[in-house]
Amino acid sequence: MIEATLCFVVDGDDVLLIEKRRGLGEGWYNGPGGKLEDGETLRECAAREVREEVGLRIPLEALEQAGELTFTLDGEVHTVCHVFRTETYDGEPVATEEAHPEWVPIEDVPYDRMWDDDRLWLPAVLEGDTVEGTFAFEGGRPLDDAEFVDYDLERGASFEE
Numbered sequence: 210m211i212e213a214t215l216c217f218v219v220d221g222d223d224v225l226l227i228e229k230r231r232g233l234g235e236g237w238y239n240g241p242g243g244k245l246e247d248g249e250t251l252r253e254c255a256a257r258e259v260r261e262e263v264g265l266r267i268p269l270e271a272l273e274q275a276g277e278l279t280f281t282l283d284g285e286v287h288t289v290c291h292v293f294r295t296e297t298y299d300g301e302p303v304a305t306e307e308a309h310p311e312w313v314p315i316e317d318v319p320y321d322r323m324w325d326d327d328r329l330w331l332p333a334v335l336e337g338d339t340v341e342g343t344f345a346f347e348g349g350r351p352l353d354d355a356e357f358v359d360y361d362l363e364r365g366a367s368f369e370e
């Protein structure tokens with residue numbers, strides 16, 4: 210089971226997305242994020258991934274927990290993804306080998322170029338709500354080649370720190 214984070218940096222009416230250049234979901238848009246490393250907290254992971262992928266600095270206390278998403282593949286938990294949202298950052302986004310950053314109006318988030326599940330939960334996160342959900346993928350590996358078949362989603366979730 211992979212534990213990972215995703216972070217959505219919101220500035221006014223815009224959100225910072227990346228076009229992912231390698232790894233899972235390559236070629237698709239998402240928030241910056243990636244796998245939890247040994248010994249780090251979820252917040253440290255989210256801040257590190259934003260720094261590594263697009264060069265912005267985010268104070269740990271400015272990261273709001275916004276979602277806990279479980280992705281299953283053929284009935285087994287594949288990834289648990291902790292979603293963060295913040296409006297506080299330092300620096301300007303820069304492109305890296307991993308990610309091409311882009312400020313996108315929240316009204317125009319390109320859901321047709323993202324994971325199929327994103328259209329279900331990301332609008333709530335961008336509105337400042339919290340979500341908890343399970344999303345089922347079937348019929349293939351890796352996860353980004355599998356078919357999205359079912360989900361269960363709740364808004365207004367609360368999380369343990």
Ligand SMILES: Nc1[nH]c(=O)nc2c1ncn2[C@H]1C[C@H](O)[C@@H](COP(=O)(O)OP(=O)(O)OP(=O)(O)O)O1
Pocket residue numbers: 211213214215231232233234239241242243244245280288290324326327344352
């Ligand atoms: N169904 C899904 N919907 C979504 O929006 N993001 C998903 C997703 N399934 C996985 N992710 C995200 C979560 C996490 O940020 C990232 C994990 O992908 P990877 O394991 O390929 O990570 P990376 O290669 O970016 O990790 P690092 O090597 O740790 O940077 O993909």
